[in-house]
Each structure stands twice: as structure tokens, then as C-alpha cells.
Amino acid sequence: MKRRAFLEYSSLASTSFLVPSFLNHPIGIKTEKSRSGRNLVIIQLNGGNDGLNTIVPYRNDIYYRERPRLAIPQNEVLPMNDSLGFNLALRSLRPIFDRGEMAVLHDVGYPNPDRSHFRSMDIWHTASDADQYLTEGWLGRYLDNQCIGCDMPYHALEIDESLSLSLKGKQHNGFAMQDPEKLAKSTSNRFLRALGEHHSPKHNHESVSYLYKTMIDTQQSAQYLSAQAKKGKNSIAYPSTNFGKDLALIARLILSDTDTRIYYASLTGFDTHANQKAIQNRLLQQYAEAISAFVNDLRQNHLLDDTLIFTFSEFGRRVAQNGSNGTDHGAANNAFLLGGNLKKNGFVNGGPALDALDNGDLSYRIDFRSIYATILDQWLQTDANAILGQSFERIPVL
Amino acid sequence: MLTIWVVKDYLTRLNASYNDTSNNHSMFTGLNLHRMQRLHHLYNRFGFGLSPEEWMNFHSQSLDHHIYRLFAQAKKGQALETTKIDLTNILNRMNPEFKASLLKEKRIELALINIQWIGRMVHKNEPALLERMCLFWHGHFACRIKDHKLARSYLNTIREHGLGQFGTLVKAIAREPSMIRYLNNQQNRKQSPNENFARELLELFTIGKGAYTEKDVAEAARAFTGWTSTSDGKFYFRSAWHDHGQKSFMGQIGNWNGDDIIDIILSQSQTAHFIGQKIYQYFVDAKGNPEHEAELAQVLLASRYDIEKTMLHLAQRDWFYDKSIMYKRIKSPVDLIVGLFKTLDIQSHESFIIIYLQKLLGQTLFNPPNVAGWPGDIQWIDNATLMSRLNLAQILMLGSPLPDRAKDDLSVSKRKRSPTKLKATVNLKPLIELGKASSPEESIKVLSEYLLPGVSIPQSLLFRYHKGETPQETVLISALRLMSMPDYQMC
Numbered sequence: 001m002k003r004r005a006f007l008e009y010s011s012l013a014s015t016s017f018l019v020p021s022f023l024n025h026p027i028g029i030k031t032e033k034s035r036s037g038r039n040l041v042i043i044q045l046n047g048g049n050d051g052l053n054t055i056v057p058y059r060n061d062i063y064y065r066e067r068p069r070l071a072i073p074q075n076e077v078l079p080m081n082d083s084l085g086f087n088l089a090l091r092s093l094r095p096i097f098d099r100g101e102m103a104v105l106h107d108v109g110y111p112n113p114d115r116s117h118f119r120s121m122d123i124w125h126t127a128s129d130a131d132q133y134l135t136e137g138w139l140g141r142y143l144d145n146q147c148i149g150c151d152m153p154y155h156a157l158e159i160d161e162s163l164s165l166s167l168k169g170k171q172h173n174g175f176a177m178q179d180p181e182k183l184a185k186s187t188s189n190r191f192l193r194a195l196g197e198h199h200s201p202k203h204n205h206e207s208v209s210y211l212y213k214t215m216i217d218t219q220q221s222a223q224y225l226s227a228q229a230k231k232g233k234n235s236i237a238y239p240s241t242n243f244g245k246d247l248a249l250i251a252r253l254i255l256s257d258t259d260t261r262i263y264y265a266s267l268t269g270f271d272t273h274a275n276q277k278a279i280q281n282r283l284l285q286q287y288a289e290a291i292s293a294f295v296n297d298l299r300q301n302h303l304l305d306d307t308l309i310f311t312f313s314e315f316g317r318r319v320a321q322n323g324s325n326g327t328d329h330g331a332a333n334n335a336f337l338l339g340g341n342l343k344k345n346g347f348v349n350g351g352p353a354l355d356a357l358d359n360g361d362l363s364y365r366i367d368f369r370s371i372y373a374t375i376l377d378q379w380l381q382t383d384a385n386a387i388l389g390q391s392f393e394r395i396p397v398l
Numbered sequence: 399m400l401t402i403w404v405v406k407d408y409l410t411r412l413n414a415s416y417n418d419t420s421n422n423h424s425m426f427t428g429l430n431l432h433r434m435q436r437l438h439h440l441y442n443r444f445g446f447g448l449s450p451e452e453w454m455n456f457h458s459q460s461l462d463h464h465i466y467r468l469f470a471q472a473k474k475g476q477a478l479e480t481t482k483i484d485l486t487n488i489l490n491r492m493n494p495e496f497k498a499s500l501l502k503e504k505r506i507e508l509a510l511i512n513i514q515w516i517g518r519m520v521h522k523n524e525p526a527l528l529e530r531m532c533l534f535w536h537g538h539f540a541c542r543i544k545d546h547k548l549a550r551s552y553l554n555t556i557r558e559h560g561l562g563q564f565g566t567l568v569k570a571i572a573r574e575p576s577m578i579r580y581l582n583n584q585q586n587r588k589q590s591p592n593e594n595f596a597r598e599l600l601e602l603f604t605i606g607k608g609a610y611t612e613k614d615v616a617e618a619a620r621a622f623t624g625w626t627s628t629s630d631g632k633f634y635f636r637s638a639w640h641d642h643g644q645k646s647f648m649g650q651i652g653n654w655n656g657d658d659i660i661d662i663i664l665s666q667s668q669t670a671h672f673i674g675q676k677i678y679q680y681f682v683d684a685k686g687n688p689e690h691e692a693e694l695a696q697v698l699l700a701s702r703y704d705i706e707k708t709m710l711h712l713a714q715r716d717w718f719y720d721k722s723i724m725y726k727r728i729k730s731p732v733d734l735i736v737g738l739f740k741t742l743d744i745q746s747h748e749s750f751i752i753i754y755l756q757k758l759l760g761q762t763l764f765n766p767p768n769v770a771g772w773p774g775d776i777q778w779i780d781n782a783t784l785m786s787r788l789n790l791a792q793i794l795m796l797g798s799p800l801p802d803r804a805k806d807d808l809s810v811s812k813r814k815r816s817p818t819k820l821k822a823t824v825n826l827k828p829l830i831e832l833g834k835a836s837s838p839e840e841s842i843k844v845l846s847e848y849l850l851p852g853v854s855i856p857q858s859l860l861f862r863y864h865k866g867e868t869p870q871e872t873v874l875i876s877a878l879r880l881m882s883m884p885d886y887q888m889c
Contacts, residue, residue, distance in 0.1 A: 118542070122768055131597065133770040135777060153781065162760070163780040165767075176782040186785045191879050194859045205726050210776050211784065211884035218781040 038379060039254055041263045041294075041309045042139075044164070045287070047271030048117065049313040050280055050327050051334040052352060055104055058085045062319070062354040070276060070321040084351050089284035092292040100345040101295060101304070102338045103397050106352050108371065109332030109364030113315060117271065117329075120314040125165040127369050127388050138372055139262060140169030141387045142380065153217035154225060156262035157253070159246045167264060174264065175218075180226035180249075187222040225258070232256035236297040243267045244290040251297045254307070261380075270313060274324040287311075295338060304340035308379050308398070311336040312368065318360055331361035335371065337397055344397045370395050402864050405874040408795065408826065435851050436461055439724040442889040443681050444468055444713060445526025446519045446736040449743065450828035453848050465713045469706065472528040472561055477554045478514060507546035512763045513752050515553065519732070520739045531560035531705070533732060534680055536763065539571045539603060540771035541580045543764045547631045548576035564673060564703035565664050568603060569657055575627030581769065586623050588641040593619040596659075598769050604663045606672040610648065617645040622656045670698040674708075681712060683723055684775040690717060725852055728778055729889045731759030737889070738791060741849070741881075743825035751822060758786050784884075791881035794822045826874060833873035838865060842876050849877065853885040 053070070057063045058077040077085035078094060084104075086094065096102050112130040114120045126134035136144070143150050150156075156167050156174035167174025177183045187193070196216040201209045232252030238244040246265045253260060267287055272279050291309065298304040316333030334352070352362055370392040376384035378398035385391045434457050441448050445468065448456065456464065515532075518524040535556040543549040552574050559567035571577055572595070578584055581595035596618035600610050624640030627633055645654045648662050663669055674695035679686050693715075694708055701707040712718055729737065735755050738744070756762040760783055766772055779787075786793075832848060835841040839857060846855050860879050866872035880886065 119768060133602075133768055135770075135773040162758075162782050168777070168780065173780045176780060183785075186789065189789070189882065190863055191859065192788060192882060194862060195856065195883065198856060198859060205888075207726065207728050207776060208885060208888060211728070211779065211887055214779055214781055214784045215788065215884055218785055221781070 037306050039261060039263065039303075039307045040375065040379060041250060041265070041307060042166075043287075043291075043309060043311040044264070044266040045270050045283075045311065045313040046117075046121075046266055046268040047313070048120075048315045048317055048329055049270040049283075049333065050272060050276065050317040051106075051313075052316070052319065053276070053280060054087050054090070054284060055080075055106075055334055055347075055351075056085050056087060057083060057351050057354060059083045060351075060354050062357075066320040068321070069325055070327065081347065084347055087281065087284055089281040090288045092285075092288045096292060096295050096338065097346070100342065101299075101340055102336060103342050103345045103348050105335045105337070105366055105371065105395070105397075106347070106349055107332045107362055107365040108312070108335045108368050109315070109362070110367055110369070111364070113331040113361070113364070115315065115329040115331075117314055122165060124312065124314055124368060127372055135168075136170055137164065137166035137168050138387065139166050139174065139264075140172065142169075142376065142382065143167075143172035143174065144169035145387055152221075152259050153214075154221045154258075154260050156264065157225075157260045158264040159249060160264075160266065164264060164266075167262075173214075174262070175221060177222075177225060180222070180229040183218075183222045184226045187219045193219060225253070228253055228256045228258040232258075234297055235300050236293050238293045238297075239286065239289045241286045241290065243286050244293065247290045247294040248297075251294055254298065254303055255301055272317070272326050273322065273328060274326040276321075276326040291338065299340065306341075307339050308341070308375065309336075309338040310371065310375065311338075312371075316362060319354065319357060319362065320360055331358070332364040333362070335368070337371075342397055348395070348397060366395065367392055374398055402866075402871075402875065405866065405871050405878065408824075408874065409868070409870055430457065431847065433457070433461065434847075435724060436719045437464055438851065439719060440464060440468070440713060441526065442725075442733075443530075443718075443727075444709070445530055446733065447740060447889065448848075449522065449740040450832040450848065452522065454832055465710070468525075468527040468713075469561075469710060471525040472531075472706075473525075475525045475528040475557055477557060478511065478550050505544075508544065508549055508764065509750065509753050511546055511549050511553065512756075515763060516732070516736060516739075516752050519736045520744075527709075528557060528560060531709075532556050534677075535560050535567070537680070537766065537771035537774075538676060539577065540766040540769050541574075541577050541764075542766065543576045543580070545576070545631065548574075548579075549764050551631065552576045561706040561709065562704075564698070564705055565660060567705070568599075568660050568664075571603070572599070572622070572625065572656055572660065573633040575631045575633060578625060578627045578633070583622055584626050586619060586625065587639040588620075588623050591616070591619040591623055591641070595619070595625075596622055599660075600663065602770055604660075604672065605666055605669045609666065609668045609672075613646075614648055617647045617654075618659045620645050621647070621654045621659045625656055664703060667695070667699060670695040670703070673703075674698055677708065677712070680774075681709075682718060684727065690715075725888050727889055728775055729887055730772070730774060730778060731756060731761035731783075732763070733889055734759065734787060734790065734887070738794060738881075741829065742791065742794060742822075743828055744794065745823045745825050747822040755790075759783055779887075784887075787887055788882050788884065792878055795824055795878070826877075829877055830870055830873050833877060834869065838869075838872045838876070841869070841873050842880075845873065845877050846880055849880045850883060850885050853883070855880070 052063060053072055056072050056077045058072070058074050058079065059082070064071045072087060076088060078088055078091055079085040080097065093102065110123060110130060114123060114130055122128070123130060125137045127138040128134045139156055143156060150172065154175040158164055158167055158174055158176045159178060160176050161178045163174055163176040192215065196212070196219050199212050199216065201212065204212070229249060229252050232255035234248050234251055238248040243265070250263045250265065267283060269279065269283055295304060298307050312335045313333055316330045317327035318330040322328050349365065353365065354362070356363060369388055373384040373388055373392040374395045374397065376382050376387055377394060437456055438448055438453070440461065515529070519526070519529045532553065539556070541552060543552060555570045555574055556567070559570055578595070581598055582592045583595040586592040586595065593615050597615050600615060600618065601607050620641040624636040624638070626636050626639070642653060644651060647654055647659055648666070650662055652658065654662070671692065675686065675691045677694055678691045682690070694712065697708045697711045717723070735752065753762070760778060761772055833841045833845045835844050838861065842855055842857060842860060846853065860876060864875060866875045
């Protein structure tokens with residue numbers, strides 16, 4: 001059905017004949033196309049969110065000792081159990097947490113943590129070891145190896161002007177789009193459209209074929225995606241922030257039954273070395289209000305059970321505050337899973353292990369690749385080990 | 399429609415000073431064209447392509463002449479000069495707020511070096527081969543640098559040794575403060591060795607994975623203990639931090655220091671193979687070719703790692719000019735930007751266009767993705783970068799708004815979505831001159847020989863919508879359309 005919808009907007013009957021020969025032999029195992037209809041939404045908090053002031057260990061002496069001016073006072077915390085509470089900026093997530101639609105994982109990280117934003121983000125994007133350099137992202141490798149029904153270029157869609165490493169594979173890439181209208185405009189050149197329609201790949205070098213294929217995919221996807229975005233209607237008002245608009249767009253695409261299974265969005269500015277409180281609270285509020293609207297929108301449309309939202313940041317921050325009312329780059333951090341289909345919810349592995357610090361940093365208790373492995377296995381129903389190249393313990397949340 | 403508007407607008411402005419419509423014919427036929435393509439290929443890979451004027455004028459000399467010219471010119475490269483204002487003193491005694499705003503200045507200085515470097519790649523009198531070697535080594539000894547002084551020092555080091563002895567280059571890089579800081583050698587002390595630099599030296603800079611053991615990494619790290627930099631950006635050997643004891647590295651035992659380690663690595667023939675392969679895959683074909691890579695390795699070994707001799711050997715190979723090699727590489731963003739600046743003879747531009755385009759297309763100088771450098775080849779291409787690339791020539795002419803891209807700018811707490819205006823003043827006289835011909839079809843033929851060699855041009859599509867009303871319009875419309883074809887991304 002959706003395939004037909006796609007073809008309505010595409011000027012070509014099929015793009016498969018354009019695939020250069022080297023793309024016709026995907027590595028890995030392909031099984032039957034499964035239409036689980038499940039959506040994965042990944043939210044990246046850029047800059048290193050301070051997890052300790054997000055989910056506050058409001059009864060912990062070490063927390064208050066290390067942050068004499070930055071710790072959130074007990075009376076300004078929204079208590080969620082007898083040791084952990086939300087930063088008040090997250091208050092709009094409370095009803096969702098109380099319904100069992102949110103799981104908080106503490107002390108997520110990896111061995112030999114890197115303190116560079118870029119390097120650490122690369123490690124998260126590629127699911128590599130800290131001393132390993134990979135050029136493909138974990139979701140890119142999913143598209144390359146295991147993904148069934150991924151012939152659509154927008155199977156994995158990032159709401160941004162450019163594509164993150166996460167979504168870059170060897171043969172397949174995700175698709176980047178900030179705004180469907182702008183995308184449509186960038187592909188409106190009539191000459192290039194005509195060129196795409198008349199292109200015959202026969203005698204081309206494979207790199208040239210790859211360029212043509214990407215161009216044609218983009219032209220066709222642009223029309224399809226902008227039509228889908230118009231078709232979907234949000235049933236809830238979203239905050240008018242950029243991040244709110246991004247999530248409203250993702251919701252519209254999900255509501256119009258778009259053939260995209262993985263969505264990727266990000267919120268930037270968490271690198272709070274100075275005067276952290278005001279900056280972080282504003283960002284957390286933007287995050288919570290948009291996520292809350294998104295979750296409520298999907299629940300109202302009975303799509304929350306088919307949706308999993310994963311939020312992470314490249315690292316947490318040091319436990320001790322610094323001299324300018326901020327925090328410097330740290331190591332392990334918390335991460336969130338939200339959705340209507342969680343096997344476990346709440347504080348799945350307790351709170352942050354502040355009594356077992358490594359040189360002033362939280363040590364990881366959950367390797368982030370365990371979360372990836374769990375998502376790949378349990379949610380995307382694929383062979384996680386083949387994609388991650390190693391086996392990681394699964395977390396019983398999905 | 400856009401194209402025609404741009405072209406008409408441009409020509410209206412131009413017409414006052416330019417009114418020559420005399421006819422011209424394709425100047426290259428058969429054998430000549432093939433010779434010209436070899437020359438073009440040489441300049442694409444050993445420099446940054448040819449401007450329309452160079453394309454028209456270079457044909458009178460032989461390929462050998464131009465090889466000689468490139469190598470002779472490279473000897474005349476000048477170091478990048480230091481900026482006149484020294485901010486260090488001022489920075490040291492000021493309140494934090496003021497400092498923050500001045501740190502921004504520092505970013506401006508870094509941008510100025512970036513722009514200066516690109517300018518040298520574009521300018522016809524600068525040593526193109528030297529700039530190309532610098533870009534190659536920048537990707538090889540990949541280093542993220544924020545401080546402009548360190549960036550200048552790093553760039554001048556690869557300029558000085560980029561065509562010299564590889565061993566000298568590696569030893570100089572190991573002393574570069576930017577590299578020492580980037581790979582944590584600043585923290586490498588006898589009491590607590592940090593292996594980061596030693597590991598990348600082996601894995602990425604010299605011999606490659608699989609040719610050394612973990613023990614070798616640990617021993618090499620010990621030899622580099624105490625190689626640090628001072629706060630004002632100079633190399634400094636801290637003897638008290640150095641492990642003066644005996645090390646056993648790659649089977650050789652001695653009181654090795656960092657230079658000894660580099661000498662031992664270079665004495666392994668695998669290092670020549672690794673570097674030969676790297677040169678081949680960058681300058682010739684990303685897919686590699688074991689036989690030709692081994693040939694380059696042999697030259698490296700026989701010449702004691704003389705980079706100039708190796709590059710000269712490469713420039714003189716027949717296989718370097720094979721049909722399967724010429725125009726078969728995807729342009730890097732820097733190739734594309736510099737190429738367009740040359741082709742459109744961009745006269746003036748807002749200086750930050752250059753930085754902006756690098757970010758937009760995914761290759762910002764002094765900011766490689768990680769120590770492994772830019773992956774390159776089809777990895778440059780995704781749907782977003784491709785559409786920017788295809789529209790780029792038009793965008794530069796139009797000064798049209800482009801999306802803001804703040805992805806790698808973490809300091810921005812709110813992603814700005816206000817469009818950036820790109821303004822460039824182009825000079826299309828050389829292109830029009832080159833494309834002048836007796837008929838539109840002939841125009842396209844001449845233009846495509848220069849812009850899209852070896853590509854069969856869909857003539858009927860080119861003029862399906864608008865042919866242009868004057869010969870000049872025709873030339874420009876054709877040129878812009880040819881430059882928007884995916885094939886233009888190859889070099």
C-alpha cells in the first residue's frame with residue numbers, strides 16, 4: 001500500500017534498475033521482509049548533558065558535598081522515589097513516568113571513556129571501542145546488513161540539514177531532512193529532474209552510478225516526504241521551539257504511516273562549563289515539553305505501543321562542580337527509554353553509583369552497546385551481534 | 399527558471415564591458431584532446447585542477463614540461479606568515495567575560511589561516527603541488543586544532559617537509575604541540591604512560607595495524623614520555639618525565655627515545671608499503687592496486703623515503719593516466735570548492751563563505767572527524783551533501799540563502815535556522831571565452847571538454863527548457879547546467 005503511495009510521487013516506476021552492481025550483493029543475511037510497523041526514535045543531546053542535575057539523587061551526601069552551589073536543593077526537586085527526583089524542568093514528563101512509559105538507565109557508558117565531544121560522539125555513533133576508529137555508524141550498518149524492506153532511501157530519517165555518522169553505512173545511508181519544503185525546493189531544478197528520469201546507468205563508473213542513484217533517490221523522496229508530512233495531522237499542540245517542531249514533524253510522518261522506521265533528532269547546547277543551571281534547565285524544559293507532546297500525540301493515536309524513544313548524550317559531566325558554576329566533561333551518564341511497550345520501567349538499575357567514583361567520575365555499569373543490542377534484537381528484531389561485531393549483555397526492558 | 403534569471407542578470411552587468419561575440423572552434427582534436435586530458439588529470443590530482451584560462455593556454459607545452467613545472471614551483475613555497483597582533487599578553491590579564499569574547503577572536507584567527515590556505519590552493523601563482531601535499535598530509539596526520547598559532551605551526555611543518563624525507567616529517571609532527579595535545583602526549587609521563595600518540599603513530603601514521611604488538615605500543619609510549627609542549631606552543635622535552643630506561647621495541651633493545659622509535663619503524667619495509675598504499679589510494683584510486691602500491695613502496699625504500707622522488711615517479715607512470723583512473727575520483731569538498739573558485743574566477747567573497755562551504759559539505763580544515771582523517775570517496779556523499787554539491791555553482795552565482803548548519807558547533811545552545819547568504823562575485827569572462835563557438839551544440843562540446851571530460855552530454859535535455867537568447871546566455875546556461883550534473887563531482 002505504502003509502496004504504491006511512494007510510486008504515485010515518483011516519476012520512475014522503479015529505482016532498482018539503477019542500483020550499481022556493487023550494491024546488488026549486500027553482505028549479511030536477509031530474511032523475509034517483516035512489517036512490524038515499529039518505530040524507533042533516537043534523540044541525541046549534544047554537548048554532554050549533566051545527568052546528575054537531570055535525575056537528581058536528592059538524598060545523596062556526596063552529590064551535595066561535591067556541588068556546594070550547583071546541586072539542586074531538595075525542596076526544588078520533584079521526588080520520584082525515596083532517593084531520586086526529577087529536575088523541575090522535567091515536570092511535564094511525570095505523568096508519562098507514572099504511567100510506566102519511561103525507563104531511566106543510570107551509569108551508561110563504555111570502557112576508557114573519552115572526554116572529547118567529537119570523539120565520544122563518534123564512539124556512540126559507531127558503537128566502537130574507545131581505541132577503535134570505524135567509518136560506519138551502527139544504524140548505517142543495520143541498513144547495510146540486516147535491514148529488511150530498507151530499499152527506501154528514507155527508511156532511516158534524520159531531522160537535520162546533514163546526516164550523522166550513526167546513519168552512514170558502507171552501501172546504504174540514512175536520509176537527512178530539516179524541512180520537507182526546503183528539501184523539495186533543493187530538488188526542484190528541472191534540468192536535474194529530467195536528467196534523473198533519463199539516466200541510464202549502463203556504462204558508468206560505479207562512483208558515478210552512486211551519485212546518480214543518490215540524486216534520484218533524493219528527488220523522489222523529497223516529493224513523497226513532503227506529501228506525507230502534509231497528510232499527517234498532530235492531535236496535540238507542540239511547543240514552538242525548534243526541537244518541538246522537529247518532534248511534531250516526526251509525529252506527522254508516523255501518523256501518515258510513512259515508510260520510515262527510524263527517526264533521529266537532536267537538541268544542542270548541553271556543554272555547560274559555566275553558569276549551568278539556567279542553561280540546562282531551559283534545555284531540559286524544551287526537551288521534556290516536546291517529548292511529552294510527542295508521547296501524548298502518539299498515545300492518543302494508538303501508536304505509542306509501536307514506538308520506542310531512546311535519549312542519550314555523548315557523556316555525562318564530572319560529579320564535582322567547577323569554579324564557574326558549571327561542570328566539566330565527565331564519563332558515564334543516564335539514558336532514557338520511552339514508549340508504550342516497555343517490559344520494565346522506572347529506575348531500572350537504581351541510581352548513580354556515587355560511592356564508587358573513578359577519579360571523580362561515574363563509572364559505567366551498562367555499556368551503551370548493551371542498549372543498542374537490546375534495541376536491535378528486541379525492537380528491530382535483527383541480529384545485533386552481526387551489526388555490533390561483538391556480543392553485549394541484553395537489558396530486560398524490551 | 400532560476401538559472402536563466404541568474405544568467406541574464408549577470409550578463410546585463412557584464413555587457414557594459416564585454417561585447418565580443420566572435421566565433422571560436424574547439425581547439426582540441428583527437429590526439430590533442432587526449433594529451434590535454436592527461437595534463438588536466440595531472441593538475442587535478444597533483445594540484446587543484448585548471449582554470450579556464452589555464453585550460454586554454456597550457457596545451458602548447460608537453461606533459462613533462464608541466465610535471466617539471468609543478469615540482470619546481472613546489473620548491474618556492476613560502477611559510478604562512480604570523481599574524482601581527484599577539485593576543486596572548488592581553489588574554490592573560492582580563493576578566494572572564496571579556497576573555498570569552500576574545501576567545502572568539504581566536505576562532506577568527508583560525509578561520510583566517512583556513513582562508514589563507516584555500517587562497518593558496520586557488521591562486522595560479524602558488525605552488526599547487528605543495529598545497530596538495532599539505533592537504534594530503536593533513537588528512538594523514540589528522541589533527542583537530544583550535545588554536546591558530548598551533549595551526550600555523552602545524553601547517554608550516556607539513557609545508558616544509560611535505561615533499562621531503564618522510565622520516566623527517568614524522569619526527570617533526572611528533573614535536574608539533576597541536577599533535578602532542580591532541581593525542582595526549584602532554585600527559586605521557588614515566589610514572590603513568592599515556593599510549594595514545596604511540597598507538598596512532600604505529601596504527602595510522604606509519605606502519606598500519608597488524609605489524610606490531612601491544613608490547614610495542616607500550617614500549618614506544620615509554621620512549622615518547624616527556625615529549626610535551628609549553629603553554630606558549632613550543633615543543634619541550636621534559637627530561638624528568640622521560641623514561642630513560644631500556645626498551646625493547648620491535649625486537650630491538652636499547653635506551654630508545656622517540657626519534658629512535660621512528661627510525662626503527664621506518665626500517666621495516668611494511669612502513670613503505672603502508673605509505674605507498676596511502677599515496678596510491680589518495681592520488682590514484684581509492685580501490686587500490688597491490689602491484690602499483692608495491693611499486694611506490696619500492697621507490698620509497700630505495701630513496702630512503704624521499705616523498706618528492708616517489709611523487710615524481712608516480713607522475714611519470716603510464717598507469718597513472720589510464721582511462722580507468724582519469725576523472726574517476728569523487729571530488730573532496732576542498733577539491734570542489736577550490737575548483738569552483740578557479741572555474742568561476744571568484745573575485746571577492748565574504749571571507750566566511752569558505753568556512754561555511756567546508757562545513758556544509760563535510761570537510762573543515764583543521765577539524766577532521768578524528769585522528770584517522772576524512773574517510774573520503776563515496777563517504778563524502780549523502781543526500782544532503784549531494785544536493786548542496788549539485789546546486790553549488792548556481793548558489794555561488796546567485797548568492798542564495800543556504801541552510802545554517804550548526805551540527806559541530808556545540809557552543810550554540812539554540813540552533814539558528816536563519817539562512818546564511820552566500821555572496822560571491824564571479825568573473826565568467828574566461829568561461830565565456832572558452833565556450834564561444836559557432837553554435838550552441840559546439841559551445842557545449844567545448845565547455846564539456848573542460849568541465850565534464852569523457853561524459854556523454856544529454857544535449858536535448860540541456861536545452862529542453864531554455865536555450866538562451868544570445869550566444870553568451872547559451873554559454874552560461876550550458877556551463878551552469880553542466881556544473882550541476884552529478885558527473886561534475888568527479889575529478
